[in-house]
Structure formats: structure tokens, C-alpha cells
Amino acid sequence: MTFEWGDLFAGRISGMAASEIRELLKLIDRPEIISFAGGIPDPDLFPSAAMARAYEKIFQSNAGAGGALQYTISEGYTPLREWILGYMEGKGVRLGLDEVLVTSGSQQALDFIGKLLIGPGDLVAVTKPTYLGALQAFSPYEPRYVSIAMDDEGPVLADLEAALAARPKFLYLVPDFQNPNGVTVSADRREAIVALCAAAGVAIVEDAAYAELRYDGEALPSLAAIDAARNGGRPATVIHCGSFSKTVVPALRVGWVSAPRDVVNRLVLMKQAADLHTSTINQMVLHDVVSQIFEPHVKRLRVAYKERRDAMLAALDAHMPKGVTWTRPQGGMFVWIELAPGRCGVALLERAIKEANVAFVPGAAFFADRSGANTLRLSFSATKPDRIREGVRRIAGLLETVEA
Known part of the structure; x- marks a missing residue:
């Protein structure tokens, strides 16, 4: 049989x-x-050389090696999270340590967000086109999608307003040099998107994987920074996903998610259930590298x-x-x-x-x-x-x- x-x-x-x-x-x-x-x-x-030096420093003592090869807390290696806090503050977002979770790449953050926010049949707003990996992360949680057309300044606002009227759980957006079409959401469009979503009670999931890779023009504020400026410097509407895969190396599989405390607390529970924590040694090596040469x-x-x-x-x-x-x-x-x-x-x-x-x-x-x-x-x-x-x-x- x-x-x-x-x-x-x-x-x-x-x-x-x-x-x-x-x-x-x-x-x-x-x-x-x-x-x-x-x-x-x-x-x-x-x-590679900076990474080799970081590994060498870790293994210079039994104590250092022991800590690197041991379990760590689910929230992530504290010095790395503190570095992320400083990085985000430099971008206009003031966070507490309990508003940052280190994930196994930002792809894991997308999966956790889908698990947290999507129930069968719930509506999720995405651009047309959007990142394939986000669709892969969200689709197992059985959403329905509403697709928003794009022009050369980002999501078309008339389409966004129509989508928000249907009350999706969240809008997923890559505002800087979007994967796949390379479009960057303009400054005015960013302000409008945050304001419209906040008024509609719809969360925004901001994927900032490529934000540091700007070759022309001036850097624009992240959606998280715009959200923070509207709320006394603290996040309120935006869940921000960051990654070191495009700026340092992908194989360490280290990313992060920053969000209001209530969101991060629940994401930490998912992290505990999924893999306990991101590799301790990978986080320690990455922290050493970004602290020295980012x-x-x-x-x-x-x-x-x-x-x-x-x-x-x-x-x-x-x-x-x-x-x-x-x-x-x-x-x-x-x-x-x-x-x-x-x-x-x-x-x-x-x-x-x-x-x-x-x-x-x-x-x-x-x-x-x-x-x-x-x-x-x-x-x-x-x-x-x-x-x-x-x-x-x-x-x-x-x-x-x-x-x-």
C-alpha cells in the first residue's frame, strides 16, 4: 500500500x-x-578580510569561542541590536532595544509578519509588480491580494486609496530601488502613503533591503522615519525590515525587523518557535564587521x-x-x-x-x-x-x- x-x-x-x-x-x-x-x-x-579578522578575534580565547558557539537570546545579540538602534536613529527613527528583533535574513521577517498578520482570506495590498519573495512568504497564510499599479514615482495614489477602502491588513512596499522594477518612491508619494495608511488604520511593511545602494540623487527618508516624525520619533504604523545580505554578505543570514513593541514581542515568540535565535557566531562576526568598515x-x-x-x-x-x-x-x-x-x-x-x-x-x-x-x-x-x-x-x- x-x-x-x-x-x-x-x-x-x-x-x-x-x-x-x-x-x-x-x-x-x-x-x-x-x-x-x-x-x-x-x-x-x-x-572577506574583515570577516576573517572577526572570526580570528572570536577564537583567540576559549571564553570568546564559547560565547560565540552557545545559544543566545531570541531577540538577538545585544551589541548588534544596539548598532542597529544607532543606525536607525541616524535615519530618523528612535527605537528602544525591545523594538528590534534580529532575524535569519529579512526573508524570515517577512514570513513572521505573514504569520502574525494574515489569516485565511485576509486582504494584503502589494504593488504591481512586487517582490517575489514576499509573495512566497505571505501566500502560505492564504491571503487575497489587491494589486496597486505603479508609475515612476511609486504606487499610484488613486489605486492605493481604492485598495485601502477594502481594508487590507497591510501594505507591503519596497520604497527604494524596488525589486523587481528598480523604481524609487518619491518623497511626496512617501508622505502621502504613510498619511493615507495611518488614516485608514492599515499597517505598512517596509522592505529596505536596497536602501543603502543609491548611486544618483539624494537619499530619501524611509517610511519608518516619516511614520516616526508623525509620532514623536517612535514607530506607530510601519514595520521596517532591514538586511545585511546586500550590504555585507548574504550567507550569514542576518537581518532585522523594527516595529512598535507590541508587534516585536509577538515576533519574538515566533522566533522562539521557529529556530530559537539567529546564529550567535554569525551575529558576533557581523557586528564586528559593520562596527569597523560598514x-x-x-x-x-x-x-x-x-x-x-x-x-x-x-x-x-x-x-x-x-x-x-x-x-x-x-x-x-x-x-x-x-x-x-x-x-x-x-x-x-x-x-x-x-x-x-x-x-x-x-x-x-x-x-x-x-x-x-x-x-x-x-x-x-x-x-x-x-x-x-x-x-x-x-x-x-x-x-x-x-x-x-
Whole structure:
């Protein structure tokens, strides 16, 4: 008799699906493939020497090693949380230590937020497009989505107001250099979004994974900072998710969530149930690294990634056929392509891999309603400028063939 495991799975499992991006990352190990698929940092830019020194310091004594290899509190390594408090205060958000939780990457924070706020059938507001990983984190908790159109200043306010009238549990937003489309929400739009959500009693989940990677223009206040300014310097409406994966290294899996105390208290309970705490040694190493080199290291990233962003935009200008449009991000890791109506990103990807040895992510994956079939996301962060130029030329050649 065959045991039918599928009969035992909870109904929410139907909301889980494989990430197109994770599957495409497997192509990176094929040297012939020029990959624009993964939104990942360049390993050549990792602060390896600083990390080696941090590990060496920890293991110089038995006491240091013992503490690093031991359990720690669920809230996170206290010196690292204190560093985060100082970082957030520099951004205009005054927090107490009990308003910060260290998570195993900001992806875990999104999962916990979904678990905390979403019940079956609850409405969640997202942009169109939005971050695929957020959809993956929220969908197992069986929400319904309302999608808000975007323009070059962020969510369209008329769409947002219509969505808020339906009383979603929260709005999820990546305001800086959004994954996937690279759009940055303008200063005026940020103020309006916070005011509208506060008036409607709708929480905001702010994903700030890319906020430090700005190459042009002046930094804008975070949604958390705008929220704090409206409430005496303290968070009230915004749950802010931060990450060290894009600015330091992803493999340590260290992120954080800051929010009003009542929210963080419940997230801590989820942390205890999920994995007790984020790796102690990883937190200690990260704290040492960011305390020593965070600002100069981020400046180095900005220089390198700006060069690659510029190379991609110049190549698109030079090679793309008429009818194709793209965003011009001020930072981050992504350029968003819109093909002529009726074209299919999935079909183009199949040809790109087989005929041109190029990979990217078809855009439909980033839409809660699976629209956007004629869009694609190109990531420039992990590819050197000469390969970027060649990869864009190959994709443009395929599109010229299609147009012909």
C-alpha cells in the first residue's frame, strides 16, 4: 500500500510554489551563461578580510569561542541590536532595544509578519509588480491580494486609496530601488502613503533591503522615519525590515525587523518557535564587521554597482529595438524591461538560454495576479560590465529576430 503524504498536507501548502529565481540561480555555475537572473551581490566585493579578522578575534580565547558557539537570546545579540538602534536613529527613527528583533535574513521577517498578520482570506495590498519573495512568504497564510499599479514615482495614489477602502491588513512596499522594477518612491508619494495608511488604520511593511545602494540623487527618508516624525520619533504604523545580505554578505543570514513593541514581542515568540535565535557566531562576526568598515564598504559597493548599472543602461540604449522600454533606476540591482504588447518573457527566456546563453527572470513571477507576461527583470550587480554589454546585445538580437 502506498502512503499518500499529500492527503496529510495542510491546505495552506497549496499556496507554496517554487521560486523561478532560485531555479535560475543554478545557471550561474555554467560559465557559458551570462546571468542577469539572480539579484545577488558580487562575491568579489565581499569583505572577506574583515570577516576573517572577526572570526580570528572570536577564537583567540576559549571564553570568546564559547560565547560565540552557545545559544543566545531570541531577540538577538545585544551589541548588534544596539548598532542597529544607532543606525536607525541616524535615519530618523528612535527605537528602544525591545523594538528590534534580529532575524535569519529579512526573508524570515517577512514570513513572521505573514504569520502574525494574515489569516485565511485576509486582504494584503502589494504593488504591481512586487517582490517575489514576499509573495512566497505571505501566500502560505492564504491571503487575497489587491494589486496597486505603479508609475515612476511609486504606487499610484488613486489605486492605493481604492485598495485601502477594502481594508487590507497591510501594505507591503519596497520604497527604494524596488525589486523587481528598480523604481524609487518619491518623497511626496512617501508622505502621502504613510498619511493615507495611518488614516485608514492599515499597517505598512517596509522592505529596505536596497536602501543603502543609491548611486544618483539624494537619499530619501524611509517610511519608518516619516511614520516616526508623525509620532514623536517612535514607530506607530510601519514595520521596517532591514538586511545585511546586500550590504555585507548574504550567507550569514542576518537581518532585522523594527516595529512598535507590541508587534516585536509577538515576533519574538515566533522566533522562539521557529529556530530559537539567529546564529550567535554569525551575529558576533557581523557586528564586528559593520562596527569597523560598514560605511567605507558600502561606498565601495556603490562605486562598483553604479558602473554596472551604467553599463547596462548604455547597452540597452545602444541595442534594444523600438517598442521595448526600461526603467532607469537610481540605485539597487535591477532594470525592468517591458516588451511590446503580446510578447512573452517566458518564451524569450527559453530562446535566450538555448540560443544565446543568457538568463534573466520573466516578469510575470512578480505579479500577484500573474499578469505582466511581456516584462522581464535584469540584474546587473553580479556581472562585470563587459559581460553586461554582451548579454544585453544578445537579448536585443533575439528581440530583433522576433520583430522580424
